[in-house]
Amino acid sequence: MRILFVAAEVAPIAKVGGMGDVVGALPKVLRRMGHDVRIFMPYYGFVPDKIDVPEEPIWSGNAMFESFSIYEAVLPGSDVPLYLLNHPTFNNRNIYGGEDEDWRFTFFANGAAEFAWNYWKPEIIHCHDWHTGMIPVWMKQSPDISTVFTIHNLAYQGPWRWRLDQMTWCPWYMQGHNTMAAALQFSDRVTVVSPTYANQIRTPEYGETLEGLLSFISGKTEGILNGIDTESYNPETDKYISHNFTADTLDLRRKNKIAVQEEVGLQVSTNTFLMSMVTRLVDQKGIDLLIQVIDRFLSYTDSQFILLGTGDRYYETQMWQLASRYRGRMSCQLLYNEALSRRLYAGSDAFLMPSRFEPCGISQMLSMRYGCVPIVRRTGGLVDTVSHHDPMNQAGTGYCFDRYEPLDFYTSMVRAYEGFHYKDYWRALQQRGMRQNFSWDKSAVEYIRVYRDLLGLPPEESPSSQSDEVVATGVG
Numbered sequence: 001m002r003i004l005f006v007a008a009e010v011a012p013i014a015k016v017g018g019m020g021d022v023v024g025a026l027p028k029v030l031r032r033m034g035h036d037v038r039i040f041m042p043y044y045g046f047v048p049d050k051i052d053v054p055e056e057p058i059w060s061g062n063a064m065f066e067s068f069s070i071y072e073a074v075l076p077g078s079d080v081p082l083y084l085l086n087h088p089t090f091n092n093r094n095i096y097g098g099e100d101e102d103w104r105f106t107f108f109a110n111g112a113a114e115f116a117w118n119y120w121k122p123e124i125i126h127c128h129d130w131h132t133g134m135i136p137v138w139m140k141q142s143p144d145i146s147t148v149f150t151i152h153n154l155a156y157q158g159p160w161r162w163r164l165d166q167m168t169w170c171p172w173y174m175q176g177h178n179t180m181a182a183a184l185q186f187s188d189r190v191t192v193v194s195p196t197y198a199n200q201i202r203t204p205e206y207g208e209t210l211e212g213l214l215s216f217i218s219g220k221t222e223g224i225l226n227g228i229d230t231e232s233y234n235p236e237t238d239k240y241i242s243h244n245f246t247a248d249t250l251d252l253r254r255k256n257k258i259a260v261q262e263e264v265g266l267q268v269s270t271n272t273f274l275m276s277m278v279t280r281l282v283d284q285k286g287i288d289l290l291i292q293v294i295d296r297f298l299s300y301t302d303s304q305f306i307l308l309g310t311g312d313r314y315y316e317t318q319m320w321q322l323a324s325r326y327r328g329r330m331s332c333q334l335l336y337n338e339a340l341s342r343r344l345y346a347g348s349d350a351f352l353m354p355s356r357f358e359p360c361g362i363s364q365m366l367s368m369r370y371g372c373v374p375i376v377r378r379t380g381g382l383v384d385t386v387s388h389h390d391p392m393n394q395a396g397t398g399y400c401f402d403r404y405e406p407l408d409f410y411t412s413m414v415r416a417y418e419g420f421h422y423k424d425y426w427r428a429l430q431q432r433g434m435r436q437n438f439s440w441d442k443s444a445v446e447y448i449r450v451y452r453d454l455l456g457l458p459p460e461e462s463p464s465s466q467s468d469e470v471v472a473t474g475v476g
């Protein structure tokens with residue numbers, strides 16, 4: 001099958017959060033499974049710092065009364081062709097934000113449609129989040145190109161209809177309120193990045209005002225759990241961490257703890273409970289809950305906490321102030337740093353993820369992969385990936401709480417803190433997390449099933465289409 005992935009983020013070239021992880025990993029796996037998968041993304045100003053891009057474009061086109069050119073490169077560490085849409089609007093060094101964000105990504109989506117019509121024609125365009133939402137609208141006119149739209153984050157829905165009318169001069173094509181709604185209506189299939197979140201978004205609590213539409217299209221919607229790039233994120237080979245280790249050599253892991261404590265200026269102590277968080281600092285991630293409990297937790301215990309993240313100014317300031325009160329015990333790194341994130345996964349004892357909502361969550365899987373025990377709120381994909389620690393039955397991979405309440409989060413942290421002091425149980429807990437299979441292979445099979453179904457092909461005979469504990473799909 002010929003499949004074009006279109007997205008605003010592609011790891012390791014352009015990543016802000018988990019969508020970049022998905023688009024940087026899934027095409028590699030699908031290609032290995034024999035499909036001609038290619039990626040289309042913006043040519044951001046920083047791309048040449050990350051990869052080699054040929055000087056000459058391969059194609060030029062027009063969209064929304066502007067011309068653009070396409071450069072072809074390769075996704076690092078793979079043979080996946082990467083098409084880069086070049087236009088001055090993407091010269092800015094930030095992926096998101098700015099006054100022209102609505103125009104920029106609407107133009108990007110329209111450029112991708114032009115590319116698919118005129119240069120490389122795929123059978124399926126796999127679109128990711130609102131930035132690509134206009135593609136399914138356009139492709140409705142092209143019965144020979146089908147569309148799959150994946151919701152990574154319903155909280156961001158793109159420009160509203162009146163603005164789209166203004167920008168594209170085509171008022172007739174959509175009924176939806178905004179780009180995300182249009183994509184949901186017009187795409188042939190909709191996937192959501194975890195089965196639990198796929199069900200949750202049909203309720204007012206999680207639907208972000210689109211719950212009616214999402215219930216209406218439940219017949220073409222399903223949840224397919226994300227995986228992680230287990231080659232890149234492998235504690236046995238990761239070049240960014242100071243000491244490589246496996247589930248069988250966990251003793252080596254403590255050296256990473258020392259290294260990261262030194263790196264961010266905490267008191268070095270392997271017996272101290274070290275928690276961390278790597279996150280966008282936004283409401284979704286439960287930062288308000290964290291702010292309500294972390295001060296007390298640090299003052300009642302001898303534990304340590306490292307935060308790595310950027311986002312809302314208010315949260316950045318609050319966290320910064322807290323860190324200044326706990327010198328040597330709390331560190332606040334207000335930056336985006338891929339290498340440090342890996343060292344935190346590899347060196348911390350526990351990873352905090354008290355999300356208000358979580359479509360899937362990549363960070364908790366990365367933390368388990370590196371032997372860092374997740375403490376999570378049981379919502380969305382966190383339900384599907386983390387199970388509560390049950391020492392009596394030697395089961396579970398983390399600490400879970402249900403209600404979005406500071407006391408519940410606090411209690412989970414206390415339990416983890418206590419658990420950490422029972423070394424054998426803790427080690428077994430770490431090992432269970434590390435031995436989970438979060439590889440993309442299984443989810444990729446689910447996507448192939450969706451693609452084949454869309455093209456009217458019979459399901460592939462594949463042993464991996466058997467279900468297992470990690471990949472579950474919830475067909476609407």
Ligand SMILES: Nc1ncnc2c1ncn2[C@@H]1O[C@H](COP(=O)(O)OP(=O)(O)O[C@H]2O[C@H](CO)[C@@H](O)[C@H](O)[C@H]2O)[C@@H](O)[C@H]1O
Binds near residue numbers: 279308362364366
């Ligand atoms: N300051 C920083 N420095 C370095 N690395 C940082 C960082 N801040 C975040 N990251 C990295 O970004 C990724 C975060 O991914 P998540 O899936 O956990 O959340 P996100 O909300 O961004 O993704 C959205 O899309 C994904 C993909 O579908 C869903 O899993 C998720 O629920 C949804 O909210 C991780 O790889 C993490 O290490």
